[in-house]
Amino acid sequence: MSTVTDSLLKVSNLAIEFDTDEGQVRAVDDISFSVQAGQTLGIVGESGCGKSVTALSLMRLLPQPMGQIVSGSIEFEGKNLAQASIKEMEKIRGARIGMVFQEPMTALNPVKTIGKQLIESLLLHTKMSADKAIQAAVAMLDRVGIPSPDIRIAEYPHQLSGGMRQRVVIAMALICRPSLLIADEPTTALDVTVQAQILELLKELQDEMGMSVMLITHDLGVIAETCESVVVMYAGKVAETGTVYDIFDKPYHPYTRGLLNSIPRLDSPSKSVLNTIEGMVPGLLDLPSGCRFQNRCPHADETCTARAPTLDARSATHEVSCHHWLNLAPHKVS
Amino acid sequence: MSEFASSTVVQPEPLLEVNDLKMHFPVKEGILMKSKRYNKAVDGVSFSIKPGETLGLVGESGCGKSTLGRCVVDLYKPTSGQIKFEGQDVALLPKSDKLAFRRNIQMIFQDPMESLNSRHTVGDIIEEPLIIHKMGDALWRKKRVLELLDIVGLPARSVTRYPFEFSGGQRQRIGIARAIALNPKLIVCDEAVSALDVSIQSQILNLLVELQREFNLSYLFIAHDLAVVKHISDRIAIMYLGRVVETASAETIYSGNKHPYTRSLLSAIPIPDPHHKPDRIVLQGDVPSPINPPSGCTFHPRCGHCEAVCRSEVPRLRNLESAAHRLSCHVDLIS
Numbered sequence: 276m277s278t279v280t281d282s283l284l285k286v287s288n289l290a291i292e293f294d295t296d297e298g299q300v301r302a303v304d305d306i307s308f309s310v311q312a313g314q315t316l317g318i319v320g321e322s323g324c325g326k327s328v329t330a331l332s333l334m335r336l337l338p339q340p341m342g343q344i345v346s347g348s349i350e351f352e353g354k355n356l357a358q359a360s361i362k363e364m365e366k367i368r369g370a371r372i373g374m375v376f377q378e379p380m381t382a383l384n385p386v387k388t389i390g391k392q393l394i395e396s397l398l399l400h401t402k403m404s405a406d407k408a409i410q411a412a413v414a415m416l417d418r419v420g421i422p423s424p425d426i427r428i429a430e431y432p433h434q435l436s437g438g439m440r441q442r443v444v445i446a447m448a449l450i451c452r453p454s455l456l457i458a459d460e461p462t463t464a465l466d467v468t469v470q471a472q473i474l475e476l477l478k479e480l481q482d483e484m485g486m487s488v489m490l491i492t493h494d495l496g497v498i499a500e501t502c503e504s505v506v507v508m509y510a511g512k513v514a515e516t517g518t519v520y521d522i523f524d525k526p527y528h529p530y531t532r533g534l535l536n537s538i539p540r541l542d543s544p545s546k547s548v549l550n551t552i553e554g555m556v557p558g559l560l561d562l563p564s565g566c567r568f569q570n571r572c573p574h575a576d577e578t579c580t581a582r583a584p585t586l587d588a589r590s591a592t593h594e595v596s597c598h599h600w601l602n603l604a605p606h607k608v609s
Numbered sequence: 610m611s612e613f614a615s616s617t618v619v620q621p622e623p624l625l626e627v628n629d630l631k632m633h634f635p636v637k638e639g640i641l642m643k644s645k646r647y648n649k650a651v652d653g654v655s656f657s658i659k660p661g662e663t664l665g666l667v668g669e670s671g672c673g674k675s676t677l678g679r680c681v682v683d684l685y686k687p688t689s690g691q692i693k694f695e696g697q698d699v700a701l702l703p704k705s706d707k708l709a710f711r712r713n714i715q716m717i718f719q720d721p722m723e724s725l726n727s728r729h730t731v732g733d734i735i736e737e738p739l740i741i742h743k744m745g746d747a748l749w750r751k752k753r754v755l756e757l758l759d760i761v762g763l764p765a766r767s768v769t770r771y772p773f774e775f776s777g778g779q780r781q782r783i784g785i786a787r788a789i790a791l792n793p794k795l796i797v798c799d800e801a802v803s804a805l806d807v808s809i810q811s812q813i814l815n816l817l818v819e820l821q822r823e824f825n826l827s828y829l830f831i832a833h834d835l836a837v838v839k840h841i842s843d844r845i846a847i848m849y850l851g852r853v854v855e856t857a858s859a860e861t862i863y864s865g866n867k868h869p870y871t872r873s874l875l876s877a878i879p880i881p882d883p884h885h886k887p888d889r890i891v892l893q894g895d896v897p898s899p900i901n902p903p904s905g906c907t908f909h910p911r912c913g914h915c916e917a918v919c920r921s922e923v924p925r926l927r928n929l930e931s932a933a934h935r936l937s938c939h940v941d942l943i944s
Contacts, residue, residue, distance in 0.1 A: 321806035467877040474879075475891060538881060539811070539841075540840075540880075548815055549811035555808075
């Protein structure tokens with residue numbers, strides 16, 4: 276997005292490489308995006324497109340020593356996180372940037388009470404006394420909708436249901452009132468009715484605390500409902516980025532269109548043939564030459580195999596990475 | 610045959626009929642590991658599936674939908690109730706007929722990596738059911754495997770490869786090839802597309818619909834994603850805590866549903882359209898435990914229409930306008 280007036284987080288030309296047995300793999304290649312203050316940015320893509328790796332790199336939590344940020348900058352509250360020291364990152368993680376992962380059971384320590392885990396970051400990042408911290412933790416549990424929080428605080432994660440655990444993880448991520456919350460598939464492991472509860476809770480807390488949210492998901496329904504702007508990723512690159520209306524009303528990239536067309540919708544006729552994207556996501560070790568989507572794209576020609584497209588601005592908010600987007604008629608997905 | 614005779618509506622015999630099926634698992638507790646309580650995973654479920662029809666079975670985790678699927682394919686012996694396949698009670702089948710029954714009813718699982726033997730080649734995996742059921746000679750089976758690979762859209766060279774060499778979508782194709790190898794009449798799909806990416810999910814859904822048309826297959830399609838189930842099903846049964854709360858045609862479930870749980874389930878689905886403003890019925894709390902379910906209607910603690918009768922009396926699954934739409938609720942909701 277080119278209008279960066281008051282962006283909280285600005286990622287520029289980020290590239291991430293992994294050392295594997297088969298050689299150096301570029302999992303994320305030259306991606307740029309920004310998160311505006313108080314807004315929600317959605318990152319959408321299929322497995323292996325690099326969306327989770329991007330999230331981990333913002334927190335400098337890439338698996339070490341295999342994963343490295345090889346170029347680019349991550350500007351957050353006046354600091355370049357790509358260059359920050361371990362000490363500096365410790366002050367930012369949990370305090371300024373909170374994180375919620377997909378599987379709440381793996382994010383929680385099974386042998387510590389949820390109270391202990393909640394006050395940990397308060398004691399680490401603030402000068403609060405233990406008593407005050409416990410009070411704050413009870414208040415936070417109450418806020419995320421845990422019934423009888425003063426009793427629950429002494430319980431262990433396994434005593435809670437999946438939805439309740441995710442609420443605890445959200446409480447943990449937000450207890451220090453960070454300005455950015457990174458949520459990586461926060462509702463994927465939950466049932467739809469619980470997902471609805473959690474998404475609503477996140478929205479309420481966001482409005483209350485004025486924080487920004489970076490939401491990573493494969494579910495286009497969740498994106499449409501919660502995000503102001505969207506980044507569509509494919510094989511480690513940004514395919515298209517824009518406001519949620521740009522992406523859903525006027526998708527230009529053939530991949531975005533393919534994705535939107537291939538989801539079964541409640542109001543479409545039963546057993547109709549769904550549109551599909553032929554083939555599958557290429558492995559990072561055998562990417563096609565030129566445009567990475569070229570071998571699955573219905574519009575591909577010699578230009579697409581010859582060179583990679585650049586991200587072209589279609590409007591002030593909308594950017595597309597495709598050689599042929601100008602020739603593709605604006606397209607409303609039914 | 611005269612035009613007149615063929616036009617009389619003949620209701621086809623149901624292929625599968627399930628009557629008041631219960632599957633209660635004993636809960637072992639205490640030092641003596643005695644079981645005093647039961648996990649009533651499936652608690653009195655009835656439905657039927659006609660030839661060539663897809664019945665979608667939807668519910669949240671722990672509602673008993675997978676247990677029900679496993680009872681149908683004879684992996685669990687139900688506590689009580691009856692499963693009839695082509696008019697015959699499966700429990701009363703003599704051993705000699707059991708093999709034939711199993712040939713006619715196959716299963717596709719959620720995670721193809723776990724349901725395919727990683728030490729066998731794809732050829733071995735698809736051929737195995739043919740060997741077990743003593744079909745044809747080695748040469749015929751080899752040809753049949755290639756034919757099956759072609760049907761599910763995998764190249765012939767896959768025969769000598771191993772499951773790990775394939776992507777999730779291709780592995781699911783291998784699972785489908787294995788399931789249709791014996792020309793079954795019914796396939797139980799347990800979350801068959803849930804683990805797949807959207808662009809791959811649509812490929813597999815198209816394949817399933819195609820196979821159904823070609824071989825007149827029936828599906829029991831178990832999934833938690835109502836949009837996917839609505840797409841592939843003729844009829845849908847909504848399950849909550851071991852019981853069916855509503856069954857109707859896919860269209861009626863979507864636009865003419867009557868059960869408060871069906872409504873909240875539908876309203877909870879995020880719609881991929883930013884202009885859509887969700888009119889959401891957010892349920893309070895979580896699904897209760899099937900070991901100690903609430904009294905009366907098991908949905909009453911989370912229901913927005915709960916009345917006194919709901920707390921004390923278990924609602925029966927009753928017919929609405931016809932047997933095509935059945936509902937288990939005390940309260941009549943105006944649509």
